[in-house]
Every structure is written in structure tokens, then in C-alpha cells.
Amino acid sequence: MLSTTPRTRLGREKQRAGTDRQDLYDVLDTGLFCHLGVVVDGCPMVVPTGYGRAGDTLYLHGSTGARSLRAAAGAEVCVTVTHVDGIVLARSVFHHSVNYRSAIIYGRPEPLTGEEERLEGLRALTEQLAPGQWDYARRPSPKELAATAVLALSLEEASVKIRRGPPQDDEADYELPVWAGVLPLRTAWGAPVPDPVLPEGIDVPVHISGRE
């Protein structure tokens, strides 16, 4: 079950709350970027950031020089992952909506210092972005490891919100001669585009060309 703290309890649209840990994992595991929110000089800052999940830990990483990651280390953050699945076209403008799945996580990410745990975090981050590449591409060198900040955020305080299905119109509006329904939005991988300087004879590996 997911926790309900005052800030993860949905104030509105409670029927949209996901309640299982699996709902949370599903939203996180199909995402590529999260939006990392931090407070800098009293003001919010929201930055698209790579992430990876392993168990109940979310890993964040970036250059050791990145402002947002420096501000996130040990401080309260909010991490949000959102998928848009379609536009909900209602009979009234007021009831227009979006079908989506989103996860919001609150906590204090801790910088990882040990080499083994940092590598474990980078493995999760790489596999989230590009499954199969950790075992295929060159692994990080000690110098590269030192230049990368890896933070670990617990998934303890999290909420999931999901909207699915057709519009919910006002009773009277169902009489209107207005088309209503959902316009689905899908994402799909295109054909891999080789680096222009890639030598001939290096085939695209199946974990890239066959990605689902």
C-alpha cells in the first residue's frame, strides 16, 4: 500500500488515487524524465532530470556542478513523473480533461558516496533510460564516476493519480449535439538513427532496435 501523509493524500478527485505500490512502480518504470522540484533561495525550481528505480529507491544523477542536484542533496524535494494518455473531449469546455498517470514523491535524497552503491544507482539510471546498455556500452571510469552526483530518494512518501475513460458531463449536456470522447495520445520509438561517424559493419543491437 502507498502511504497517506497530509501532502500525499489527494485533496480532490479522490477516485483518481492509485493505492498500490505496483501502480507507483508502473508509472515510474515507463518514464524517461522526472521533474525534480527543489527550493533555491526560497523560490521553487523545476528541472527535467533523468532517474532510475530499483526496489523502493529512486536514483537521480547529474553533473556534480548542476544547481538543481546540489540544491536537492539532503534537502526536501518533490519528484513528479507524468504520462499523458489522451485528451478528454467533453460536451462542455468546463469538463474537458486529460487522461494521464502521474506519480509524486516527497523526500530528502541522499548523495551516495560508496563506489559500489554509486555504480548500482548508475546502473538503475542507465537501464531506465536505455535497457541493455549497462552491459553493452563502456562502463564509467573512476574519473567519470567522480564527476557524477548520484542521489538516492526513498519511495516511502508517494502518491499516484490516474485518470482514465470517457468524459463526465453535466446531466443536461448529454442532450447537446456535440461529439464527445477521448483522443488518445501514444508514444512510439522510431527507427534507430546511427551516429554519422559510426563505422560500417556495426549492427544495431536487438535491445535497441526491438525496444518496446
Place this chain on the structure above:
Amino acid sequence: MLSTTPRTRLGREKQRAGTDRQDLYDVLDTGLFCHLGVVVDGCPMVVPTGYGRAGDTLYLHGSTGARSLRAAAGAEVCVTVTHVDGIVLARSVFHHSVNYRSAIIYGRPEPLTGEEERLEGLRALTEQLAPGQWDYARRPSPKELAATAVLALSLEEASVKIRRGPPQDDEADYELPVWAGVLPLRTAWGAPVPDPVLPEGIDVPVHISGRE
């Protein structure tokens, strides 16, 4: 030209900065959700939120009861819109990246109070989500207008960041027998799904079925 204030000047990867207002408009006009960052009780909160652009104003809206919108009114916020265009597969794990376009806007959104300006904001919000629907669906009633908070945020303080193209690997790694390139990610509209209770004989309008 876009402003450069201390917080919109890119600290890193300066070559990724968009410098034209048109870059900003392009990123905003092709998005459906923004991520709205506010500070609540000293902690960041990041919520996926509908938006619309008209000129150099970004409109945000939601229920008058929504925590994030209440916290945003007249306070410092950060609004981020991100498009993921592809995964950049490098020869080393370290140089893996994402092709993306993102816009970050800082400012203090002001609640709109006049009926005319509120309707103008809702028109921009509706047309961003579903072009053509403002003139097709039923317009907001006075009661619906009263239940909707509409905020206006100036686009004065904004930055754009764009990454395109192949991986940039370390010189020595170009010798490796590793495939490198970009796996493009595309979004596409599916076929419209009618509301199950839609009466027969109401056709899908072209502005929905023909959306690009």
C-alpha cells in the same frame, strides 16, 4: 530575445540554450501539460497542470480548491514544459543522454478577476489542450467560471534548453565496436474513441479527427 537573469542563465551546457522568443513559443505551443512548481510550508511541490499561451502570457487554471493553484497565486513559481525527442546512445554509459526541448519560466502568476480576461485565459487553455473546442463545445457558465481559478504568468523571465543530434563521445571511445546513435521517440494521436453513451449520428469533427 530571451532574458538572462541569474536563474535563467544556463550554468552548464550553454550550447544548448535557445535564445529566441520563437524557441520559447515553439516549446510551449506543442505541450499539453506543464509541471508547476510551488513552495508549500517551505517544501517544493510539483504538479502536472494544464496551461495555455497567448502572446507573452502563460495561463494556468484549475479548481479554486486545488492546493497547488492556491499556493501559486501571487507567489514565486517555476513552470517547466519538457518534450523528449529521443534517447542518445553513446559508446560510453557516461555520455548517454536525451534529445529534448524544455522551457523554464519563473515569475509570480496573478489571479484574473475580470470576467473578460478570465474568459480569454480559459479560451487559451482550451485551445492549447484541444484546438477548435472553444467554438465547438458549450462555453463556461457563470457558475463554472466562479469555480475555476485562472492565473496569468508573464513569460518575461524564461529560458529554453534544447539538445539535438548524435552522441558526443570521448575521442578514444570512437574506436570501440559499439553501436551509437539516437533512438527517436515520437508521439502520435490515435483514432478518436467516442463516449460509449454518444448518440448515433454525431460525427467526429475534423478539428478532432484531423489533429496534427
